[in-house]
Amino acid sequence: SQKIEQNSEALNIQEGKTATLTCNYTNYSPAYLQWYRQDPGRGPVFLLLIRENEKEKRKERLKVTFDTTLKQSLFHITASQPADSATYLCALDIIDSGTYKYIFGTGTRLKVLA
């Protein structure tokens, strides 16, 4: 079956450390992968997109890697802050019946401790 897996357990880290979140997928060949942030009671907000021919993408304190051989993306937040506490979702674009659509992982909840 096709699926996207993110660590369902919450990740607790100390302020200032680097948080690393994992997204694994099976049986898909996405053209790109995205990461979103979701705060409680709010809609997800786009953070970063990485294409299949890119190994790494950075934006300020965020870094995403994409290994299409391993079918895995890693999402890093360096110098983490309590304000980074949220749930982080990965999403793939897939082609289904000739049209593109997005599917999401279940998300990983990150808590940065002061």
Added chain:
Amino acid sequence: DADVTQTPRNRITKTGKRIMLECSQTKGHDRMYWYRQDPGLGLRLIYYSFDVKDINKGEISDGYSVSRQAQAKFSLSLESAIPNQTALYFCATSNDEKLFFGSGTQLSVL
């Protein structure tokens, strides 16, 4: 003003009632989506529309219907609500890559 607006924000209804959730956007995007989010299951696609004349079922469309009244409006209906449709519902728009989400509608079916 929000770019993607969902109404209502919260709704409590009874089993068997017809419910409509509305979504409007000012982003000028052609593509619109309805997702539901349940704890432990993540976001699941209900329906999507790539333009006014194009409506497609997602992975969990049973029990739902949609209407794309205009480029800016995409509504989701539950013809006869049941308790397992209790969830957080999100509308989203797309510019071919990233998605822009509304603030969600928390629906409770008693």
